[in-house]
Amino acid sequence: xxxxxxxxxxxxxxxxxxxxxxxxxxxxxxxxxxxxxxxxxxxxxxxxxxxxxxxxxxxxxxxxxxxxxxxxxxxxxxxxxxxxxxxxxxxxxxxxxxxxxxxxxxxxxxxxxxxxxxxxxxxxxxxxxxxxxxxxxxxxxxxxxxxxxxxxxxxxxxxxxxxxxxxxxxxxxxxxxxxxxxxxxxxxxxxxxxxxxxxxxxxxxxxxxxxxxxxxxxxxxxxxxxxxxxxxxxxxxxxxxxxxxxxxxxxxxxxxxxxxxxxxxxxxxxxxxxxxxxxxxxxxx
Numbered sequence: 481x482x483x484x485x486x487x488x489x490x491x492x493x494x495x496x497x498x499x500x501x502x503x504x505x506x507x508x509x510x511x512x513x514x515x516x517x518x519x520x521x522x523x524x525x526x527x528x529x530x531x532x533x534x535x536x537x538x539x540x541x542x543x544x545x546x547x548x549x550x551x552x553x554x555x556x557x558x559x560x561x562x563x564x565x566x567x568x569x570x571x572x573x574x575x576x577x578x579x580x581x582x583x584x585x586x587x588x589x590x591x592x593x594x595x596x597x598x599x600x601x602x603x604x605x606x607x608x609x610x611x612x613x614x615x616x617x618x619x620x621x622x623x624x625x626x627x628x629x630x631x632x633x634x635x636x637x638x639x640x641x642x643x644x645x646x647x648x649x650x651x652x653x654x655x656x657x658x659x660x661x662x663x664x665x666x667x668x669x670x671x672x673x674x675x676x677x678x679x680x681x682x683x684x685x686x687x688x689x690x691x692x693x694x695x696x697x698x699x700x701x702x703x704x705x706x707x708x709x710x711x712x713x714x715x716x717x718x719x720x721x722x723x724x725x726x727x728x729x730x731x732x733x734x735x736x737x738x739x740x741x742x743x744x745x746x747x748x749x750x751x752x753x754x755x756x757x758x759x760x761x762x763x764x765x
Contacts, residue, residue, distance in 0.1 A: 544651055544678065551650060552613060554647055555606050561639055562601045569594070577761050578628075587619045590700075602754075604668065646704045659763035663719070666717050669715075670711065670753075671713075672749045674710070675710050684743050
């Protein structure tokens with residue numbers, strides 16, 4: 481039986497004293513000592529189970545993104561009328577490479593795909609703006625004066641059911657997406673995180689990305705800044721679906737990968753996987 485002191489179990493008394501930094505006998509009223517109210521004790525007890533978050537000194541975009549490159553990315557999702565997909569791809573392949581190769585436009589094509597598994601009749605485009613938001617604005621202003629591009633948009637609009645985009649930053653610990661030869665298939669894994677969990681996600685993946693580098697499958701990792709927020713995109717490349725399965729299974733045999741999954745799954749509200757086929761103009765083949 482635990483020893484009692486000043487009317488309290490000794491172990492609990494010592495815990496209270498250690499946390500309060502005072503005399504064990506002052507943890508509760510004892511003769512002439514101070515009264516420790518039940519409300520105060522209840523509040524203190526509840527505080528033991530409340531996760532205390534230190535105030536952040538900076539936005540997660542500054543803590544997680546690459547400082548040395550100052551790149552901004554835009555990802556576009558175009559849902560195309562099924563009967564127009566071939567015409568859409570042909571039109572896209574005529575116009576977008578001109579923007580990519582024109583040094584007057586501070587933007588580069590990173591990748592262009594059609595979704596194979598996932599949302600059907602969909603095109604996905606990933607752009608990089610070197611110089612951040614000023615480069616984006618500069619590019620948009622110049623495109624407003626580009627008659628060929630304006631005609632392209634007008635013709636393209638006849639082929640689309642819907643479209644949406646997001647502005648992204650790249651995680652500092654991921655590879656920068658660089659052109660690669662094919663043939664490859666690409667997987668875009670999209671995670672919708674619980675608000676407030678981006679730092680924790682980044683901390684775990686910064687340790688875990690090493691488990692997914694051996695086959696050079698890691699292409700790029702991004703998180704949203706404008707558009708739907710707390711969205712993470714991981715882009716992977718594989719030779720084929722069988723290679724994808726073998727590579728992912730191999731990760732589970734590496735000590736530490738299971739811990740990453742264990743700690744990051746509770747951060748996720750929902751997730752989606754797209755398997756994509758690159759267009760002819762895509763620098764990622």
